[in-house]
Amino acid sequence: MDVADLLTSAGINISVCVVAFSLYSVLRKQPSNACVYFTRRYISEAIRPDDPFSLRRFVPSAGWIMQAWRATDEEILEAGGIDAVVFMRIVVLSIRIFIIAAVICVFLVLPVNYYGKDMEHKNFRFESIDVFTIGNVEEGSKWLWAHCLALYIITCAVCVLLYLEYKSITKMRLAHITGSHPNPSHFTVLVRGIPWSQDHSYSKSVESFFSTYYPDTYVDHQMIYRPSTVHKLKKDAKKMYRILRPVETEYVRGDKPCYLCGGTAHTFKLLQNGEDSIRSQTSIDELHPTQIEKECPAAFVFFKNRYAAVVAAQVLQSSNPMLWVTQLAPEPHDVYWSNLGIPYKQVWVRKIVVLLIALAFVFVFLFPVTLVQGLTQPHVLTRWFPQIKGVLKLRFLNMLVTGYLPSVILILFLYTVPPIMMLLSRIEGNVSRSDRKRSACIKVLYFTIWNVFFVNVLSGSFINQMSIFSQIRELPMMLAKQVPTQATFFTTYVLSSGWASLAFELIQLFALICNILRRFILRSKKEPTNIALTFPHHTEIPRLLLFGLLGFTLSILAPIILPFLLVYFFLAFLVYRNQILHVYVTKYESAGQFWPIVHNATIFSLVIAVAVLAMKKSPMASGCTIPLIIISLLFNEYCRKRFSQVFKRNPAQVLIEMDRRDEQWGKEEGIYNRLRSEYCQLAYISRDLTISKDFSVAGPNRQSSTDHNSPQGADENSLKQESDSRE
Structure with missing residues (x-):
């Protein structure tokens, strides 16, 4: 794939995003879609909008973008709790890291890669993507010092930013424990x-x-x-x-x-x-x-x-x-009652069975990944399907089939992973909903990193060299050699999986279709129930961390991916803020339990990036980068000793002070x-036995405590007024 093909793929995804964002800005103004795009307010108020017809309702606008941009951390905390703030911190941390990486790699590493070999370059639009990778630098070249210097700067920046975030989130967690009402x-x-x-x-x-x-x-x-x-x-x-x-x-x-x-x-x-x-x-x-x-x-x-x-x-x-x-x-709203009846002696058996099923699923998933890698290589594709050889001679179709289609097929297969991992986490016997979601998050993360990154890289070599498994000792060197060659696939994957997924996340396609069927096909006059959705941490956090791994690994090897990654993270900042403020409902709080997963995965990605460069056949690359691996691992161990224990156990000092405070204020009897x-x-x-929209057998829902900024007793035109003020 050349630069023109990559820009064409980017143009397709930009068009999809523009259309989706414009469509969303129109759909959110329609009163009938209040239960889809203003779910948090809809379930806490008796909204009966009766908005008169207006042409302004059908004109796209960017008011929601400005509102999401101006939202403060306090508003995010009030709407989604600490977990929502932690998720947004992940996005902001990624933006900061890859801004630093983009500045360094685009101005230092990219020119070295481009002029790494003495060759005659074509017009920029028709240059192959491989020219911008480290594969264009001669083995053992003295210019590899630029890559080592860039890697040192990025590693130091990542460690400093991770430490500051870990410290800040730990303080936030302790403040939540000490400052909240008696739990x-x-x-x-x-x-x-x-x-x-x-x-x-x-x-x-x-x-x-x-x-x-x-x-x-x-x-x-x-x-x-x-x-x-x-x-x-x-x-x-x-x-x-x-x-x-x-x-x-x-x-x-x-x-x-x-x-x-x-x-x-x-x-x-x-x-x-x-x-x-x-x-x-x-x-x-x-x-x-x-x-x-x-x-x-x-x-x-x-x-x-x-x-x-x-x-x-x-x-x-x-x-x-x-x-x-x-x-x-x-906490009461977090209890997963159906798993409490599982005998404790069965839990370890369930965990082993779930592990075996997950490994079998990973093995089965090798086949679609290998198929996807075959689609990215025209000579392999014509060997598998000789009848399409003439079709691939057309430039646009060749770019579409070998560049865009493989990543789309892989994304469709990956959509089946989160529900399956959530089911496996339920079978495991987790006694809380947050533990179940966190367990599913870890499983999805391992699955995506292995199948999207490692298997894609190694399967490309397997297709060309059927003897890969007879060369186990050469796998590390093969990994270092094959990663730059997959820069095109990973870049298009960021475009299709990243940009397009944010567009569909914003539109809430499934909920929108269900609402249209209910209102206009089934003609139901009943108000929808059970529409509250919790934030899908088990799908979104692994996606962010996978893109982080691709960014760390390819920032040195193929810096051309960095601008596309930055666009994704900036869009994610706006989209997820909007969804937290208006769509997702907080039913339980884990107080930032997802952050240790993020920290460990970031360190892992950093080590992989350093190790891939260290395996280059260059004494300079090996000698300069091996100390970085040691420094990164020591830093991770320090953070584990310094901060991670607070996420596993509550400090006795804090708890005793809270007990003494309750004794002084005479709160014990009320708590008991x-x-x-x-x-x-x-x-x-019996929470799903809803007798009315505002009350249920379970008593007050957790969102009633989080929707402080939602005015009660709104009149029929409240939704219209809110939309007008935002647009």
Whole structure:
């Protein structure tokens, strides 16, 4: 591929982005799309827009771009929590790093690559991309000092920026712990592997154990019940709802004791309009399960203070490590209830099975990746499909088939990966939704780095040399040789996977199609429910980190990719800010748990970039770059010792100070009274039983606490006024 073909591919993607962004600016103004593009506000307010017809609604505008640009970190924190701020920090960090890399590599490394060999150059538009890579520099050339110098500057800049970000996010996490309202999860320990006794129930065993060994700090406990029991209660509640639904009623929220969990479940009083009230007196006692038959060997145990809960969570409770296994409980909205009933002895078996399935999936995925690499090489493509030899003689079709089509095919295959990894993370037995998403994020990251980077690089050599597996010792040298030759494919991959994916993320194509079908095809007059989406960290973070790996590795070997990467990160900054402010809803908070993954992946990418250059057949490259690998690994170890432990455990010093503060302000009794009701299993299992748009059986949704800037009681024209002010 030459420069003209690359610019043509870039032009196609630029056209797609311009059309998508313009279409979005029109679609967001339509009142019927409020549930798609203003989801956060839509689910927190009773918006009934009645916007009169106006031509301005159909004219593209850039008001949303200015609003996303001007949004502050405080607004992002209020809308999406710490996880949203951390995600945006990843984007900003990438912009800073690759601005530095672009300035250095474009003005220092690129000229060295271009004039690396004594050859006659063509017109710039018809130059091959390979001329701008390190492959155009003679082996052992003295000009490799420029690459080493650029790599030193980039490495030092990355280490400094990573340290500052790690320090800042750690402070943010500690401030979240100390500054937030008393969190029930700080006082609660999840106990699994409770031993079975024929004499009494699991509940009695828990009470006896913790009353004996934690007599001064143990407060109470709450058993976990089998999901089938809770679903039976949910089914009965749905039947009652269908019976009461035809009555024109007004719903008022009230609290009743939950006889299953012992806490407080949110119920509703049905008030007849203009008449005496009709009260639904539901006796949950009739549905109360037999304790011994329905209890799971797991429970939430509540303690008097945070320090006692941390100690109980981290101490080995029994001489048999498989019994009385404790950990700090997830926050109530984060609990993944269906996995709590999994026996603890099955967890390690599940993890092994999931690992084997993931490895098998990686192996199966080698075939589409090899197919994609074959499409990038015309001589291989004509060998596989001789009938298209004449078609490839046409310049535009040749560029489309060998340059643009392979990356598109690979992207389509990769769309199947996140759902599969999320399913595997669920099978693993994670007890919290954030752990499940974080586990899926790691799996998707490993999968994409291996298949998109390493397999693409090595499969290109495998196609040309079928004896690759007989030359295992030459794989490192082969990697160093093949990476520059794949610069064209990776550049087009950034264009198609990066730019186009941001356009479709902005439009929310699936949600838009569902909304159109519901309104105009099915003619449904019901308000949509269950439309709240959480931010897809497990898909977006691996994509950012993969592009970071490509940027680090190719910034020295093929700097021509850097301008396209910078455009992607700038677009990501605007698009993701807009989505966090208006679309995605925060249901639970992991307080920045994704950042250690980002830090480790960035260091890994940096080491790979240095190692690839070190494997060049040049004493200068090897001698100058090997110390960089050692420095990078030592820096990573220092950050692991200095910061990462704060993301795994809460500091005792902070917790004790918070306990003393609660004692001085007399908050203990209020906290104790909340614990059982916050971990009411019936309420959270039945969250999808929506009786009205603003209330559900689960009680208030988490977004009500995050949407502080959404005015309550908006009138019918509120959406129009908001759109007008933004545009």
